[in-house]
Amino acid sequence: MVDKASFAARYGSWALVAGASEGIGATYAEEIAARGLNLVLVARRAELLQSLASELSAKYNIETRNVALDLDTTDAVERISQNTSELEIGLLVYNAAFSAIGPFLERPLEDHIKEINTNAFTPLRLIYLFARQMFTRGRGGIVLMSSLSAFQGSAYISTYAATKAFNIVLAEGLWEEWRERGVDVLVCVSGAVKTPNYVASQPEQTGGLGDMTINPDQVVKEALNALGKGPYVIPGRVNRISSFVMRHLLPRKLAVKFMGEILRKMYVK
Numbered sequence: 001m002v003d004k005a006s007f008a009a010r011y012g013s014w015a016l017v018a019g020a021s022e023g024i025g026a027t028y029a030e031e032i033a034a035r036g037l038n039l040v041l042v043a044r045r046a047e048l049l050q051s052l053a054s055e056l057s058a059k060y061n062i063e064t065r066n067v068a069l070d071l072d073t074t075d076a077v078e079r080i081s082q083n084t085s086e087l088e089i090g091l092l093v094y095n096a097a098f099s100a101i102g103p104f105l106e107r108p109l110e111d112h113i114k115e116i117n118t119n120a121f122t123p124l125r126l127i128y129l130f131a132r133q134m135f136t137r138g139r140g141g142i143v144l145m146s147s148l149s150a151f152q153g154s155a156y157i158s159t160y161a162a163t164k165a166f167n168i169v170l171a172e173g174l175w176e177e178w179r180e181r182g183v184d185v186l187v188c189v190s191g192a193v194k195t196p197n198y199v200a201s202q203p204e205q206t207g208g209l210g211d212m213t214i215n216p217d218q219v220v221k222e223a224l225n226a227l228g229k230g231p232y233v234i235p236g237r238v239n240r241i242s243s244f245v246m247r248h249l250l251p252r253k254l255a256v257k258f259m260g261e262i263l264r265k266m267y268v269k
C-alpha cells in the first residue's frame with residue numbers, strides 16, 4: 001500500500017515526465033497523479049498531451065502543464081526551463097527514448113546520433129537543471145528508464161543499448177553521490193513492455209523464449225515503489241531471474257552472443 005502523503009511530501013509538488021504522451025510515460029503520469037503530484041507533461045504530440053492532461057486533472061484534481069517539443073534538439077532543455085521556471089519540480093522522470101533497430105551500417109549516422117541526444121544528452125542536461133533545485137530544497141527524486149539490453153552489448157540495437165548503459169551507470173553513481181542529500185536517483189531496467197512503440201517495432205518472435213512482455217502498469221508501480229530504496233530496479237520476476245543468469249552465470253562473451261541471437265530472430269528478417 002503506497003503512502004501517498006509521504007510520496008507527495010518527498011517528491012512534490014510537481015513532477016515532470018519527459019516522454020509522457022503514451023506507453024510507459026503516460027502510465028507514469030497517471031500513477032504520479034494518483035499519488036497527488038501536479039504534472040508537467042513533455043512529448044512531441046501536443047494533442048495527446050492535452051487529452052491526457054485533461055483526463056488526469058479531472059480524475060485526480062491536480063494541476064497540469066504541457067510542453068510540446070522534441071527532446072532531440074539543442075534548445076529542448078532551455079525551453080523546458082523557461083516553461084517551468086516558477087514551479088517546484090520535485091520529481092523528474094525521463095522516459096522518452098529513440099531506438100534505431102537494425103544492422104548498424106544500414107541506419108544513417110544521424111539515427112545513431114539521435115539516440116545519443118534523446119537517450120543520454122538530454123536527460124543529462126535535465127538532471128543538471130533540476131537536481132540543483134532539489135538540493136536547495138533538500139529533497140527530490142529522479143527516475144531514468146533503461147533496458148535489459150544495456151547489461152551487455154546488444155546486436156542490432158547497439159547504440160540504443162549503449163545509451164541505456166549510460167543511464168544505468170549515471171544513475172548508480174548519482175544515487176551514491178546524492179543519497180545522503182535527500183535526492184533519490186533510480187534507474188528502471190526494463191525488459192520488453194507492451195507499449196505502442198514496442199508493438200510498432202514488430203518483433204517477429206522473442207527468440208523462442210515465449211512471451212516475456214509485461215505491462216506498463218507493472219513497470220511504473222515497481223519503479224515508483226523502488227524509488228528511495230536503492231539505485232536500480234528490474235520490474236518482473238522473470239526479468240530479474242533472466243538478467244541474473246545473463247550477468248552472473250554466463251560468461252560475458254556468451255551473454256553477448258545469446259542476446260544477439262534473440263535480437264536477430266526478432267528483428268533481422
Ligand SMILES: NC(=O)c1ccc[n+]([C@@H]2O[C@H](COP(=O)([O-])OP(=O)(O)OC[C@H]3O[C@@H](n4cnc5c(N)ncnc54)[C@H](OP(=O)(O)O)[C@@H]3O)[C@@H](O)[C@H]2O)c1
Binds near residue numbers: 018042072098192
Ligand atoms: N517498450 C519496451 O519494450 C521497453 C523495454 C525496455 C525499456 N524501455 C524504455 O522505456 C521507455 C518508454 O518506452 P516506450 O516503449 O513507452 O516508448 P518510447 O517510444 O520510447 O517513448 C514513448 C514516449 O516518449 C516520447 N518521445 C519519444 N521521442 C521523443 C522526442 N524526441 N521528444 C519528445 N518526446 C519523445 C513519445 O511521445 P511523442 O511521440 O509524442 O513525442 C512517447 O510519449 C524508453 O526509455 C525505453 O527505452 C522500453
